[in-house]
Amino acid sequence: MPLVYVVDDDPVTCEAITAVLEPAGHELRTFTRPAEVLEAATTAPPAVTITDFAMPGMNGLELVDALRRVSPDTTFLVVSGQATVEDAVELMKHGVVDVMVKPPRARALRRALALALSQHRLAAENRRLREALRAHRSLSGVIGASPAFEKVLRLVEKVAPTDTTVLLTGETGTGKEVIADAIHELSRRADRPLVKVHCAAIPATLLEAQLFGHVRGAFTGAVKDRHGFFEEAGGGTLFLDEIGEISQELQTKLLRVLQTGEVQRLGESQPRHVDVRVIAATNRDLEQEVREGRFREDLFYRLHVIPIEIPPLRSRGDDVLLLARHFFDRERERQGRDDLRGLSADAVAVLRAWDWPGNVRELENVLQRAVTLAEGPEITATDLPDRLRAGTTTGTGAIEITADMTLRDAERVLILATLERCGGNRKEAAARLGISQATLYRKLAQYGAGETDAP
Ligand SMILES: Nc1ncnc2c1ncn2[C@@H]1O[C@H](COP(=O)(O)OP(=O)(O)OP(=O)(O)O)[C@@H](O)[C@H]1O
Ligand SMILES: [Mg+2]
Known part of the structure; x- marks a missing residue:
């Protein structure tokens, strides 16, 4: 029997709602203090919560948002004596199934509850399917088994289901974007958009408008209203690549968005609520940027909630060979080189000895080239770039x-x-x-x- 919470600071309303629903055989729990609801939901999450809007300490909207974080499949009905039309619109935007005026009519209440229960069943079923799918494709495509990389993967699995901000650091080509993809894929946001922004590639003046959006006429060239990347990523994930490159001014604005969960389109005064998980990446040493006054310390700490440092390929042992095999298979398939069997022992020795300053990307390029050049039936050392063969690990260059x-x-x-x-x-x-x-x-x-x- 699905559990239904009834929340109202006025016990009389709780009783009135109970009187209507209990005879219909629903299992009810009533609360007169919203704070107690969250605690109860961690152990016995409700299928549906019927809540008042204006309550001391926490209004209905805040309760909806907070409770959903604890119990994502709960659906909501709001019964209110005071909610305005604007409140109702806002509530519906946050996924509330119905907003009813006090005192609710018995029939309307029963019908709304039936709808909310069926939506809950759908939500739960959807989530179960998504999770099954996700477990199935978990981290496919991300190659690596060295202890250093395993540590990264464990961390990815741990943070993915949460909504915390993640900061990815690591040398160029280590796989920061690959890890950002994996975090999104393994998160409950997987079927919502993952929007990627290459902060260094967009001129500072444009970047702000692109992130936050703008209204028509906000600046020359703004011919119509446009939402920004934050709104585009709604419900999903925003990947801010090369975060170390953004201007001081933008750092300030970004910090505000992260603190308030609201964005303001350029030229608009009313902020908009956004539900976005931010993953940032950089190959700069942000801590040093902070010490040298180029990066805001408060923003750094906001981003640094969960830092994940991706180790360079040279410290990932045999991952070089696993990845080489992976790229070899892929390229053989792509280039239709069925005649190629694999890598010769001398090629493997060369790959092992190199220190991979360009990390996984460099390895990928080397294999791509080798598969093209190889005469077959194996990739030999001569199919690898000269620099790899000439250089020892510490090549003087x-x-x-x-x-x-x-x-x-x-x-x-x-x-x-x-x-x-x-x-x-x-x-x-x-x-x-x-x-x-x-x-x-x-x-x-x-x-x-x-x-x-x-x-
Ligand atoms: N663990 C991995 N498994 C499979 N492919 C990988 C892995 N790591 C990286 N790659 C591949 O290597 C290339 C570089 O990875 P990616 O773009 O994620 O690096 P990056 O750290 O974002 O680099 P940059 O700092 O230059 O932006 C990509 O083509 C990616 O698919
Ligand atoms: Mg990258």
Whole structure:
């Protein structure tokens, strides 16, 4: 028999509702203090909660939100003497099945309860199916079994079902985006959108409007109302990649959204409630950014609730081989190379010895290239890029610059060698060279190497 909670600070109303519903055989529990409801729901979650709107300490809307966090399948009816039309609209937006005026008519109450119960059954059934599906596809596609990576996976499984903010850190190519995908997939938000925002790729002035949305005329070019990424991710997850790159001003605004759960479209004064889980990622050392005054400390702590550091590939032992096998299989399939059996022992030795500055992305590129080049039936060491074979793990990365070279030529040699050394990863190469990515792109374009990405 599904359990029904009745919540009203006025015991007379509780009794009146009980008098209507009890004879119909429903199992009821009444509460006159909303705070007690949450506690009770952790041990005996109700199928339906019928609640008053204006109560001391917590109004009906707050109760709905709080109770749903404890008991996600509970459905709600609100019976109120005071709720305005605006309140009712807001309540319905939060998924309340019906809003009735006090005192509710017996027939209307019974009918509303029947509807709420059937919605509860549907919600519970949906969730059960989703969970079965999720268990089935749990973390497929995420490869790695080393102790260092296992630790990451355990943490992912633990935080995924919660709504806490997650901060992913790790060198370039370690799989931050892959982990963000996994967290979303394993969360109760899996069938809602996962919206990804590459904060570094969008100019600061545009980013704000894109995140929060804007109304028509908010700025030149704003020809119509637009919702932002926060609203687009409603009920789902927002992945803020390269969070370390956002401006101070935007940091302040983001902090406010995280604190209040409300966004304000540019040019609009009324904030909107958003239900979004934020996952942020960075390959910067945010703590250092905070110490040096470039990143707001309070925002850092907001994001840092659950930090997950993804270890570099070189400290993940045989994951290199597991991943190599995975990428090999995938590429063989994609490129239709049925003639290829696998990797030769010398190729494996080379892969093991390399230190993978570009991490998993670099390995992926190396395998892609090797499958294309291999004559078969195996991938051999000669199918791997020169830098892997030449370098020992601690390769000096020495290049040849002679006294008769122009400065321009010497620069070119250094830049191309660094890029090679970084597995074609331009962000990493720019960082090592101490120049901006934009400068690197410009120089590569001059060398006619503009289109060569990773090897
Ligand atoms: N554990 C893994 N299993 C399978 N594929 C992986 C794994 N980790 C990373 N990859 C693959 O490696 C590539 C790089 O991963 P991803 O984009 O997630 O890295 P990142 O940490 O976000 O890098 P960046 O800091 O440069 O943005 C992707 O193609 C991804 O599919
Ligand atoms: Mg990334």
